[in-house]
Amino acid sequence: MAGGGKFPPVLTDPAIEKWYHMKENTHAYYKLNRRTVGIAVMLTVVLPAAFYWGSAAFAGKFQPAGSRRSEQWYISNKKEETAAQE
Numbered sequence: 001m002a003g004g005g006k007f008p009p010v011l012t013d014p015a016i017e018k019w020y021h022m023k024e025n026t027h028a029y030y031k032l033n034r035r036t037v038g039i040a041v042m043l044t045v046v047l048p049a050a051f052y053w054g055s056a057a058f059a060g061k062f063q064p065a066g067s068r069r070s071e072q073w074y075i076s077n078k079k080e081e082t083a084a085q086e
Helices: 014-024 034-057 078-085
Strands: none
Touching: none
């Protein structure tokens, strides 16, 4: 019954088969060079450090929940206000 007709049960595409082969054998084709090391450092060190800095710099400065239309979301530090007044 199954596969006995005039159409084969699985159609293969040479481009997809080549992609699968490259995907399964990356250890044979991957080489460390300046570009790949740069990308790895960016994704593992620089990007998380930037997110951490941004979250630490703006932690507790905004409070959108529970504020009215006339109130500001930004919560300023007391040190910044006293330094600006002097």
